[in-house]
Amino acid sequence: xxxxxxxxxxxxxxxxxxxxxxxxxxxxxxxxxxxxxxxxxxxxxxxxxxxxxxxxxxxxxxxxxxxxxxxxxxxxxxxxxxxxxxxxxxxxxxxxxxxxxxxxxxxxxxxxxxxxxxxxxxxxxxxxxxxxxxxxxxxxxxxxxxxxxxxxxxxxxxxxxxxxxxxxxxxxxxxxxxxxxxxxxxxxxxxxxxxxxxxxxxxxxxxxxxxxxxxxxxxx
Amino acid sequence: xxxxxxxxxxxxxxxxxxxxxxxxxxxxxxxxxxxxxxxxxxxxxxxxxxxxxxxxxxxxxxxxxxxxxxxxxxxxxxxxxxxxxxxxxxxxxxxxxxxxxxxxxxxxxxxxxxxxxxxxxxxxxxxxxxxxxxxxxxxxxxxxxxxxxxxxxxxxxxxxxxxxxxxxxxxxxxxxxxxxxxxxxxxxxxxxxxxxxxxxxxxxxxxxxxxxxxxxxxxxxxxxxxxxxxxxxxxxxxxxxxxxxxxxxxxxxxxxxxxxxxxxxxxxxxxxxxxxxxxxxxxxxxxxxxxxxxxxxxxxxxxxxxxxxxxxxxxxxxxxxxxxxxxxxxxxxxxxxxxxxxxxxxxxxxxxxxxxxxxxxxxxxxxxxxxxxxxxxxxxxxxxxxxxxxxxxxxxxxx
Numbered sequence: 001x002x003x004x005x006x007x008x009x010x011x012x013x014x015x016x017x018x019x020x021x022x023x024x025x026x027x028x029x030x031x032x033x034x035x036x037x038x039x040x041x042x043x044x045x046x047x048x049x050x051x052x053x054x055x056x057x058x059x060x061x062x063x064x065x066x067x068x069x070x071x072x073x074x075x076x077x078x079x080x081x082x083x084x085x086x087x088x089x090x091x092x093x094x095x096x097x098x099x100x101x102x103x104x105x106x107x108x109x110x111x112x113x114x115x116x117x118x119x120x121x122x123x124x125x126x127x128x129x130x131x132x133x134x135x136x137x138x139x140x141x142x143x144x145x146x147x148x149x150x151x152x153x154x155x156x157x158x159x160x161x162x163x164x165x166x167x168x169x170x171x172x173x174x175x176x177x178x179x180x181x182x183x184x185x186x187x188x189x190x191x192x193x194x195x196x197x198x199x200x201x202x203x204x205x206x207x208x209x210x211x212x213x214x215x216x217x218x219x220x
Numbered sequence: 221x222x223x224x225x226x227x228x229x230x231x232x233x234x235x236x237x238x239x240x241x242x243x244x245x246x247x248x249x250x251x252x253x254x255x256x257x258x259x260x261x262x263x264x265x266x267x268x269x270x271x272x273x274x275x276x277x278x279x280x281x282x283x284x285x286x287x288x289x290x291x292x293x294x295x296x297x298x299x300x301x302x303x304x305x306x307x308x309x310x311x312x313x314x315x316x317x318x319x320x321x322x323x324x325x326x327x328x329x330x331x332x333x334x335x336x337x338x339x340x341x342x343x344x345x346x347x348x349x350x351x352x353x354x355x356x357x358x359x360x361x362x363x364x365x366x367x368x369x370x371x372x373x374x375x376x377x378x379x380x381x382x383x384x385x386x387x388x389x390x391x392x393x394x395x396x397x398x399x400x401x402x403x404x405x406x407x408x409x410x411x412x413x414x415x416x417x418x419x420x421x422x423x424x425x426x427x428x429x430x431x432x433x434x435x436x437x438x439x440x441x442x443x444x445x446x447x448x449x450x451x452x453x454x455x456x457x458x459x460x461x462x463x464x465x466x467x468x469x470x471x472x473x474x475x476x477x478x479x480x481x482x483x484x485x486x487x488x489x490x491x492x493x494x495x496x497x498x499x500x501x502x503x504x505x506x507x508x509x510x511x512x513x514x515x516x517x518x519x520x521x522x523x524x525x526x527x528x529x530x531x532x533x534x535x536x537x538x539x540x541x542x543x544x545x546x547x548x549x550x551x552x553x554x555x556x557x558x559x560x561x562x563x564x565x566x567x568x569x570x571x572x573x574x575x576x577x578x579x580x581x582x583x584x585x586x587x588x589x590x591x592x593x594x595x596x597x598x599x600x601x602x603x604x605x606x607x608x609x610x611x612x613x614x615x616x617x618x619x
Contacts (some may be wrong), residue, residue, distance in 0.1 A: 026237060120488035183599055 016142045024146040026093040028154030030218060036160040036207045043161055046199040048118050052175050055163030056156070057111045061104065061119055063152025065096045066128050070148035072096075073136040080137075089132045090123065097122045127151055162202045170194040223524040228252055240377070250349035275391075276505045278352045285493035285500075286358055286547065288486040294319035297366040300420045300476050303461045306428030321364045322421050323479055329370050329417065331357040333377040341386050352391030352398075352553075353381065359399035359547060361586075362480025365414055366421040372410055372502070376402040376422060396595040397554050400588050407588070428460040428496075435476060436538040437577060437584045438466045443526035470537040480543055487542035501551035501561065501568035504566040508545035509536055511570020519578060527578055535574055544587035545570070554595040559607040565601055569594045 015021075034040050041062075048058045072092050073080075080088050101119045104112040112119065114139060131151050136144040167173055172180040172195030180187035193200040211214070228251070234240045235248040248276035253276075298315030302308065320376025335352045337558035342349040360377055385394045406414045417433025434442075436453060440574040443452045464475050479486075494500030495578025524527050535541065547557060551568050557564035569590045583589060 188410065190409045191411055192405060195408060198409070204383075204387065 008102050019197050021143050021146050021203070023151035025153065028147075028150040029157055029216060030154075030210070033154045033158065033210070034127045034130075035155060035203065036210055038127075038129055038130070039214065042157055042203065044118050044121065044125060045155075045162060046196040046204060047113055048064050048131055049159055049163040049199050050170065050194055051114075051167045052163040054111050054161060055159040057108060057171045058118065059117060059152065059156025059159045061100045062122055062127065062155055063149060064100055065093065066131055067145055068096050068147030069128060070136040070144040071141045073132050074141040074144035076138060085137065086129075089129065093128050093132070094123050109178060110142050120211065127155055128212055147185045158203070161206055162199055164204050166193045166199060170198070200210065215216045222550045224255060227283055227522055228255070231445040232582075244343055245470045246346065246348050247339050248479040249470050250339065250342065253348075274317065274491065276351045279354045280607045281497050282355045282547070283358055284496065285490040286355075286362065286480070288489045289362055289480040289483065289543065289547075290323075291356070292473060292486045293362060294323050296474060296482055297421055297479060298321050299474060301423065302520075303435075303464075304420045304427050304431055306420055306460060308461075313436075318421070323361060324367065325366055325370055326373050326479070327358070329373045331358040333358075333374045334381050337378060337386070341390065345390070347390070350391030352385070356380070356398045356402075360402050362543070362547075363399060364478075365418040365478055367418050367579075368406070368413060368474045372406055372413060375407075379405045393552050396592050397539075397548055397551050400595075402550055403588055404592060411535045419478070430459045432456075435584065436470060436534075438529045439465060440527050440530050440538070441581070441584065446526060447526060449526040449529060450534070451470050452526075453534075467534065467537065470534070478540060480515040481540035484537045484542040486565075487546045491546040494546065494550065500546070501552075501555065501562055503562040504550050504555055505545050507563045508541070508549050508570040509565025511567035512541055512574050513535060514567075514573040515568070515571040519574065535577070539585045541570075541573060544573075544591055548587075548591050549594075554598060556598040556601045556605075558602050561605045562596070563600055564605075565594055568597075 015055070028034060031037065035042060036172060043147060044062075045060065049055045064125055065072075069089070069092050073089055078087070097120065101112075102121070135147045139147070164174065167175075167191045168179065171189050172178060172187035190198075193202075228248075232248070235242065235245045241248075295312070295316055296319070298318035299308075301318050301412035302310035331353075334357045335349075338349050338353050348525075357377075360380070361372070364373060380398045380402035384396060384398045385391065388394050397436075403414075419425055419435055420433055434456070436456075439453055439456050440449050443449045453465040454463065463469055469475060471484045473485060475482050491500070491505050495505070497504045512535055513532050516530070516535040517530045520530075520532055539584060547564075549566060556562050569587075572593060573586040574582050580586070
């Protein structure tokens with residue numbers, strides 16, 4: 001009993017960037033990646049990655065929403081009745097999404113148009129809800145913030161990798177810069193890469209490469 | 221032969237355990253067993269009854285069955301070329317030369333890229349090189365248009381072997397047909413090079429007056445309401461390639477199309493070889509044709525547009541239905557495994573093909589997508605057949 005109490009006390013004095021908390025940011029980048037390992041949020045990953053610019057904006061938007069909703073829910077976690085927690089979480093997420101949506105509309109209108117419904121659909125993004133349920137409901141605001149940022153980064157990393165290959169192979173450019181034409185080469189765009197199926201293939205290859213490097217296996 | 225054997229024996233020790241090139245043993249082994257029969261024999265103890273049929277012989281049988289299609293395809297590529305440029309009297313030898321000139325590079329690229337990747341993966345994964353690609357490497361050229369850029373053949377083959385096969389664990393583990401994966405890749409990646417008027421090799425020559433690169437499927441689809449679709453097919457090519465889309469000619473295959481798919485007759489010869497040697501399942505072949513015929517008859521009953529009213533037997537000889545039914549649908553890895561399942565699998569392929577052909581304007585031919593689609597569903601069909609059988613037996617049992 002006293003040992004447990006001691007542990008709780010110890011936790012309280014834990015610094016924000018302790019080794020354990022740094023893992024909250026580094027794990028989602030590799031062994032606990034929201035897309036390639038948890039396989040969440042795949043739908044938007046296939047939809048917004050035809051070019052890198054919308055992919056980048058989407059990643060930032062998702063990171064902001066996840067991190068800030070995580071903090072809010074974490075602060076409120078002890079006062080939320082467990083029966084209605086989902087609707088409370090949704091209300092918080094929706095608030096943040098609308099704010100992000102308006103910001104994007106105001107400052108990067110062209111990208112906002114390109115992303116169309118997918119910014120709004122962050123509300124239903126499994127990564128956001130997943131982190132709220134799995135982490136923010138049981139942890140303090142500090143680690144929750146890091147967890148949100150980490151998962152946002154992990155999502156963004158995959159989005160940018162997929163977007164890089166899709167834009168490069170599909171249109172021969174990176175961030176709209178025509179790479180092959182700049183080198184004086186003619187490039188025939190690969191139409192498959194512009195289809196969601198092409199994104200699915202690339203996500204698959206990313207998972208393949210990642211798992212053959214870190215040796216991760218599903219446990220049944 | 222002796223010289224080759226000596227050379228192989230000379231380098232053998234460096235590939236064996238402890239040798240310098242130990243890592244590349246399977247590359248050596250592949251070349252050795254490709255050139256010579258392996259000298260391994262059965263154990264002295266245990267069962268000695270054994271047939272010499274192995275994967276290599278099975279694959280070679282399929283390749284032999286494809287030879288009629290390939291040879292005819294080579295001739296036909298040249299034939300269509302000379303018809304399109306208005307030299308109907310060109311010599312057979314000239315036609316064959318043109319055909320070889322177009323077809324052989326595609327075959328070489330397909331085999332070169334595919335086998336190269338197989339070798340790399342066999343060394344990385346430390347398993348013998350599988351023979352599966354021998355058939356795939358021949359199927360890929362046969363489903364390509366004669367004018368396809370070679371780099372596209374290379375990219376498509378690489379994609380099909382890596383994503384379609386190796387990602388799933390190599391030969392025998394693939395979910396969808398590898399050769400069709402290559403074609404589907406091109407179809408979605410570079411649609412302008414594998415649809416429309418690409419089915420005749422033109423080269424730099426001037427085409428004859430009145431020339432049209434349309435396929436029978438396109439002609440049938442574009443027939444306007446009120447006209448007779450059979451008449452439209454019969455009169456197509458008047459002036460430069462008389463009677464190219466008559467029923468008889470469609471069956472024989474002197475028409476533009478993918479290299480190997482045009483001749484229903486040659487596909488049937490291939491089917492005969494496959495069935496007699498027991499390599500391909502006759503149930504699948506028959507049921508694909510049957511499914512297509514039944515669906516086309518049903519559509520004829522409904523009516524509505526000239527394409528829907530195209531006589532059902534026409535559907536069996538146009539497009540790639542025969543080639544797909546004989547060589548693609550029967551792929552033992554991706555087809556249904558249970559005997560009842562094979563009937564269901566084939567029937568659904570045939571029916572889907574006709575539905576895609578007639579009702580989806582984006583895809584003029586449906587056999588490729590129908591087979592790929594049913595490949596994915598084959599395990600489900602098998603599962604249902606097995607559980608139906610279980611249910612029957614449980615009901616019968618008296619415990």
